[in-house]
Amino acid sequence: MSLLLILEQGLNGLQFGVMLFLMAAGLTLVFGIMNLVNLAHGSLYMVGAYLAATVFAWTGSWALAVALALVGTLVAGVVVELIALRTLYERDHLDQVLATFGLILFFNELVAILWGRAALYTSVPAALAGYVELLPRLRYPTYRAAVILVGLAVALLLYVVVARTRLGMLIRAGASNRTMVAALGVNIRLLSTLVFGGGAALAGLAGLMAGPIYAVQPGMGEQILIQVFVVIVIGGIGSIRGALVGAILVGMVDTLGRAFLRPVLSTLIAPTAADAAGPALASILIYVLMAAVLFFRPQGLFPARG
């Protein structure tokens, strides 16, 4: 186990972490302001991935694919918010969970009808193909490096918007007291739709970047959604900072666990036992982490104020 391998896997963990963050940020903001649990957030991720893959296959232009996927998920998010979710804000969480579960079934099936159930594989855009040499002898795929950069840039941008702008001030105010903000004359419905659309676009961004790395198929959204839940629970619900820390933590633990748990175990116990236990343990590692965090801090690492 060389140092280079550890570094490379660490970068993979970071890459997975920033994608989790893009998902978690939208979900946690929507929850913070509208008190809405949106299981269909994963569906927007899927829509983003499909739109980008399709446009890229048709036109061959990655820039066009990115633009259309972002706009497409934003529009899809706003439409879903206006039609179905708006009526759910005042309902209890059970209703929200079930209704958005219904939306997931709908979206998955819609995608299966339009594109079929088989997985799509898209290629990396030509400009981002190949490798970059980060350190001597450490060659890392350019595309994944770009994903990391985009994710970190979005995180920074989000921080600036939420902490430094008027819009961000309204978002924070809405999260701490929705009724009061409305009473002060802010159009909270418009704000909700804006935040929801923004969250949808972030999910779409994660989805379109995921396309060339993972398989694009119906149900891909839920796989990541549940990991995003783990992120949010660890970070503290409603907190952007928590989402970032939780996402990097979960991305790292999951990736490094999958890469190194088996070899590490085989130095401790019999190799055959390690072969059996390693993958099993690696796949449940993030849930164990979640349980451990909750045991000591039931509100998560960075509980949102309010």
Next chain:
Amino acid sequence: MRRRPRALVIVAGLLLLALVPPAAAALDQPFYVDLFRRMMIFALAALSLDLILGYGGMVSFGHAAYLGVGAYAVGILGFYGIESGFIQWPVAILASALAALVIGAVSLRTSGVSFIMITLAFAQMLYYLGISLETFGGDNGMPLRTRSRFGPLDLRNPYAFYYLVLALLTLLLFLGSRFVNARFGMVIRAAKSNEPRARAIGFSPYRYKLTAFVMSGGMCGLAGALLANQTEYLTPDFMHWTRSGEIMFMVILGGIGTLFGPVVGAVVLLLLEDVLSALTAHWQIILGPFLVLVVLFAKRGLFGLVPEAGERRG
């Protein structure tokens, strides 16, 4: 005499279920014995969820996990040659109750949305654990060598198995109604409607809730043991999170907090799935919006429409 329409519906419903096998035999449609047995097994799972969801307000979104643990207990014991149901089923109940104890102990420290997400995440964890168990079929699952053996009672006889499931369902409906009206159930319901107040009058809701959670898990484990015998096949899909969603939908569709509602919900949902999937392979595109509409406009559920004893119509 007071009118008790709900009791009437329950008795009529159970009688109808009892009449399914002779009717299926008369119509020469043995498939329906299989379908309705499946419905009753899921009714049992939905009933176990309703106990904590409807009465305790615990939105467990990972109930399929206990279904899976119960099924795997039967499958794994069978794999090692222990085929007696007298061992398999109690182990299934204990194993899933134990899983519920661990999961409940952690997740009940939180409430609201975190609780939903955590129960979902733990169920997903068990799902991935099931996938990684290569010895027991991994991703593909494995066939059960034989249904559980109960001495003279032969579960390979579809009718015997059917009436066993019906008897268990009836028994657990009865126990459930005793449970929710007992002091213990009252504490759970008090904690649901106002937890600080329940604490103020001297109860420690956490322990009561955890106990209810464990009981519910054990009961769902029994449903899992039945399901393994029903399908004679074992797969991690029993624990897939959509299954948890389905079970929860059964509770809402039938009527949350009514005990018999989940039975109605299970029958209607599986019947609907059966009819829709015969119509089109893309039946979920109809089921999804249907679910949304039920949640938005029919929150009381089907059984909730039946007036309670003494309640006036309209």
